[in-house]
Amino acid sequence: MNETGINNIKAQMRKGMLEYCILLLLSERRAYPSDIIGSLSDADMIVVEGTLYTLLNRMRKEDKLAYEWEESKKGPPRKYYHITPFGRKVLQEMSAAWDEINNTVKHLRGSEPTVKLLENNKK
Amino acid sequence: MKKTFNINISGYVFTIDDDAYDLLKDYLDTLHHAFASQEDGAELIADIEQRMAEILGQQNDGGMRVITIADAEAIIARMGRPEEIIEDETVEWRHDGHEGQSDEKNGPAEAPPYNPAQEQTVRRKFFRNPYNKMLGGVCSGLAAYIGIDPTWMRLIAVLLAFASFSVAVIIYIILWIIVPEARTTLDFMQMQGKAPTMENIGQTVTDTFRRMGDTFSNSDKANRPGTHGSADFAKTEPRSTGKVMADGLASFFGFVGKVLLIIGIVVCTIIEAAFGIGLLGCIIALITFITPYGMTMFGDGSLAGEHDIVIMGLLTAIGYILTIGIPLFFLLRFMLNNNNRIPQRMAKGWRVAMIATWIIGFIMAGVCTGIIAAHEQRGDWKSWHHNADRHREVIYDTVVVEETGILDGESESEERIDSLKQEIRRNRDSLKENAKALKEEIKKNR
Numbered sequence: 075m076n077e078t079g080i081n082n083i084k085a086q087m088r089k090g091m092l093e094y095c096i097l098l099l100l101s102e103r104r105a106y107p108s109d110i111i112g113s114l115s116d117a118d119m120i121v122v123e124g125t126l127y128t129l130l131n132r133m134r135k136e137d138k139l140a141y142e143w144e145e146s147k148k149g150p151p152r153k154y155y156h157i158t159p160f161g162r163k164v165l166q167e168m169s170a171a172w173d174e175i176n177n178t179v180k181h182l183r184g185s186e187p188t189v190k191l192l193e194n195n196k197k
Numbered sequence: 198m199k200k201t202f203n204i205n206i207s208g209y210v211f212t213i214d215d216d217a218y219d220l221l222k223d224y225l226d227t228l229h230h231a232f233a234s235q236e237d238g239a240e241l242i243a244d245i246e247q248r249m250a251e252i253l254g255q256q257n258d259g260g261m262r263v264i265t266i267a268d269a270e271a272i273i274a275r276m277g278r279p280e281e282i283i284e285d286e287t288v289e290w291r292h293d294g295h296e297g298q299s300d301e302k303n304g305p306a307e308a309p310p311y312n313p314a315q316e317q318t319v320r321r322k323f324f325r326n327p328y329n330k331m332l333g334g335v336c337s338g339l340a341a342y343i344g345i346d347p348t349w350m351r352l353i354a355v356l357l358a359f360a361s362f363s364v365a366v367i368i369y370i371i372l373w374i375i376v377p378e379a380r381t382t383l384d385f386m387q388m389q390g391k392a393p394t395m396e397n398i399g400q401t402v403t404d405t406f407r408r409m410g411d412t413f414s415n416s417d418k419a420n421r422p423g424t425h426g427s428a429d430f431a432k433t434e435p436r437s438t439g440k441v442m443a444d445g446l447a448s449f450f451g452f453v454g455k456v457l458l459i460i461g462i463v464v465c466t467i468i469e470a471a472f473g474i475g476l477l478g479c480i481i482a483l484i485t486f487i488t489p490y491g492m493t494m495f496g497d498g499s500l501a502g503e504h505d506i507v508i509m510g511l512l513t514a515i516g517y518i519l520t521i522g523i524p525l526f527f528l529l530r531f532m533l534n535n536n537n538r539i540p541q542r543m544a545k546g547w548r549v550a551m552i553a554t555w556i557i558g559f560i561m562a563g564v565c566t567g568i569i570a571a572h573e574q575r576g577d578w579k580s581w582h583h584n585a586d587r588h589r590e591v592i593y594d595t596v597v598v599e600e601t602g603i604l605d606g607e608s609e610s611e612e613r614i615d616s617l618k619q620e621i622r623r624n625r626d627s628l629k630e631n632a633k634a635l636k637e638e639i640k641k642n643r
Contacts, residue, residue, distance in 0.1 A: 107244065108251055124277030127244050131237065150208045150247060 088119065092129060094172060095119055097157060097165040100139065104156035130155060138164055201263055206250040207243070212262075217269040223381075224273050230383045249276060321390035324379035325372075332458070333373035333531070341388050366465050370524060373531075374548055462528060470520040474562045481567020509565045516562025523555040 099105065099113055107130065114121055133139045138161035141153045157165070200215040213221070225246065232238030249272055253264060323342045325334035331351060340350035357365040379388045 108248060111248075122277060123248060123275055124245055127241055127248070131241055153244070 088121070089125075092119070092121060092126075093133065094165075094168045096126075096129070096133070097138065097161055097168065100155055100157040101162065101165055104154045106144075106152040106154050110155070133161075137161075206253065207247040209250040209254055211250075211253055211264055213264040213269075214266060217264050217266045220266060220269045220273070221264075224269075226381060227383055228277075230381060245276060322384075322387040323376055324384050324388040325376050326388065327378050327380075333369070334378065335369055335372045335376065338376065338379070338388060339372075341390075344390075366462060367469060370462075370466075370527065374527060374552065459528065463525060466524045466528075467521050470517070470524075470559070473559060474517065474520060474566055477560070477563025478566030478570055481564050482570040484567075509569050513562050513565040513569065516558045516560075516565060519554055519558025520562055523551055523558070527551075 095114060095117070096110065099110060105113065107127065110130075111121065111123055111126060114126075130139065134141065134155075137158055139155050140158050141155045143151045144154050146152045201212050202215065202218050204211050204213050204218060225242070228242055228245065229238075232241055235241070252272055252275065253268070256262070256268065321342050321344075324338050326337040326341060326347075327334050329337040329347055336350040336354050337347035340347040343350070354365065354369065358369075377384075379385050
């Protein structure tokens with residue numbers, strides 16, 4: 075597989091994770107877009123910034139997020155995003171899904187118990 | 198040395214280079230186009246603009262640094278390289294066939310798998326290409342539409358021009374007038390059949406910009422000192438065989454070739470117009486002669502009475518002037534515009550009016566020519582017509598006499614009727630002889 079193909083897969087994986095990451099971030103505190111971008115890049119999550127805006131927009135439409143305008147000392151008013159109750163519910167489901175994926179990967183790498191074993195442990 | 202502007206992005210003031218400004222403006226305009234259909238597209242653009250202002254502000258420590266073309270390219274790469282920015286909402290841009298599939302699955306939840314080849318299947322639009330043209334950019338636009346090399350298209354066009362007895366030239370001129378020129382980045386992308394994804398937008402904006410830089414630096418260097426950088430850029434671009442050939446062709450023909458071509462178009466236009474009008478005239482003249490309807494319509498009617506012929510002549514002249522003048526006007530206008538760096542385009546209403554006027558002029562000239570021709574011919578036949586008319590009158594009289602004779606048999610004597618009949622017969626015979634003599638006379642005269 076050539077380099078663009080690999081990069082493409084990486085980008086797809088990040089894209090799939092991005093929504094979860096944003097929900098995680100906003101579950102702790104509210105933030106405005108530049109803030110979100112900064113936090114994401116601090117966490118080594120590379121995003122193409124234009125993408126983030128369309129994603130935030132879509133998540134707001136899907137009622138996972140909401141925003142309010144707030145005056146800023148430095149410049150124009152900012153859009154502060156925060157998570158909605160529905161967003162929290164989605165976040166919980168996604169966290170569970172992420173754990174599953176994580177388990178699968180760990181298992182396939184040969185370092186962790188299988189998913190079945192984990193479920194048995196839960197019981 | 199470069200020319201700079203002050204611009205306002207989302208409330209912040211920046212000083213920006215001329216070329217960087219053009220690039221950024223084109224980028225934002227393209228985003229506007231792409232998101233215009235969306236409900237809150239404007240808000241989205243405002244957000245993105247604000248972010249760009251922030252980034253530029255951070256880079257611009259101290260506030261005195263100028264935004265260069267490199268800065269602009271960097272920020273475009275940062276804001277929107279991959280195609281995901283125009284998300285699933287605008288899926289109809291990307292794949293012609295995918296809308297139907299996503300409907301079945303209850304909304305566009307499942308993104309189609311990534312496939313670069315599929316990106317090319319967007320429906321192309323026919324634009325004239327102003328950055329790769331010999332005359333009007335019709336051939337290169339058509340080549341992009343079909344997906345072949347412009348040079349081949351031009352060769353085909355030249356061959357067609359000869360093979361079709363310059364009908365192709367007229368078609369070319371019509372296409373030149375009707376087909377819009379690609380102006381915005383979105384136009385260029387539709388011309389080349391690229392989907393307006395973010396990646397493509399970035400790419401095309403930069404490409405177009407370089408091409409423009411190339412054009413400026415070739416035609417207008419003295420006036421635009423700000424484009425040296427981008428001109429150098431353009432030179433490092435790989436050139437396709439087709440482009441090399443086209444360039445070679447252009448420099449080979451050069452100015453003289455273009456002048457010859459223009460003269461050729463002028464001559465063709467005049468011949469074409471004269472030929473077309475002549476043909477229409479012949480048809481009208483024929484109708485006038487052959488059918489009685491045409492006779493009353495154009496021939497014997499008041500339309501072409503003796504003094505009306507002068508008016509007919511005037512109308513013909515006006516028709517000819519319009520038919521030949523309007524294409525020449527477009528040609529002249531084009532030649533003047535060609536010196537400007539951005540070609541001007543006539544308002545649509547004017548164009549339609551011009552074409553309508555041309556058609557009216559053509560028909561007017563044709564019809565009037567036909568009527569005049571018919572009238573001239575009629576001069577020869579006039580006396581014959583006259584006799585024929587008298588003939589008709591006599592026959593009419595006979596019928597009347599016979600009928601009245603039958604009806605009022607008592608009031609008119611048989612002898613009287615017989616003598617009248619004889620007189621009529623004599624008249625008829627003499628008329629026949631007259632007609633014969635006249636016909637012979639006409640034959641002799643010819």
